[in-house]
Amino acid sequence: MSKKQLSITILCMAFAAMVACKAKPSDTQIQAKVSEQLSTMPEVTADVKNGVVTLAGNVADDATKASAEATVKSTEGVKSVVNNIMVTPAAPPQAPAADTATTATTNPADDALRTGVANISKDFPGADVKVDAGVITVTGQLSAPKWKTLKQALDALHPKKVDASGLNVK
Template sequence: MRNKHLSTAILCLALAAMVACKGKPSDSQIQTKVTEQLSTMPEVTADVKDGVVTLAGNAPDEAARASAETAVAGVEGVKSITNNIMVTPPAAPAPVATDTAAMANPADEALRTGVADITKDFPGANVKVEAGVITVTGELSAAKWKTLKQALDGLHPKRVDASGLKVK
């Protein structure tokens, strides 16, 4: 009778051990299920070790980052999640130049801004910028031209062309 109880106890322990082992998925099984959950997020990857899932990659916003973590949290066998997903919003489109000279040489745009600030005090001068060269036309007194020339030279253009300027 004693052997019968001992045999039954050993059989129960063996059955319990088999059930306990069967209920815990392996890392490869977890990896497969996690990959399925992340299939709609091609820029996100996952690595599983001892039931710990490490997420990596890029997401366009914080909501997508959190969504990836939530999707993985529901997978059976996941003990914890390390979310290393970086939020990288899409790059802003490059500004569109409306002026063909600005399209040819973007550095001219900064020069144009400086020239516009300076020339507002010189109503007789017409000034344009192209390829780093400031061209001055119109009519100015000698004193005003000297002041304007010094200010324009301070912007460090390639050169200042005043061949079309009439100095009185």
């Protein structure tokens, strides 16, 4: 190999090494960029680990969920996106309080709340979710991220209270 060929080879190798060593954004830098991009969607949270962004929260429609994911995917340094955002339509208005002497054994407001809870809780095996008198009671066992997502979805239903005292969060 001639000196000229050797010089060109070394130059190419040095250039390739420089390109390969280009600093990639850290998780902290990615988190800052993603948080800024999602600032118009306060109901959506994002966590970054090794360049993988996990989205959580509750939105009113599929378009908002897809928009959040598309926005984050375009961020420099993002390797992939895990979209755990839940679509939770707005809760129906609660029925006015009725006289307890004329109230039937089932409360229509609880029925609407039960329907919302059933739609949400099906995605959370390990959690048993019940509704009584406008209070949602959660028992069982969930991981901390799953509980956070479930809690946000349940809060969006506007119950009187969410009682998780019987829930084991691991």
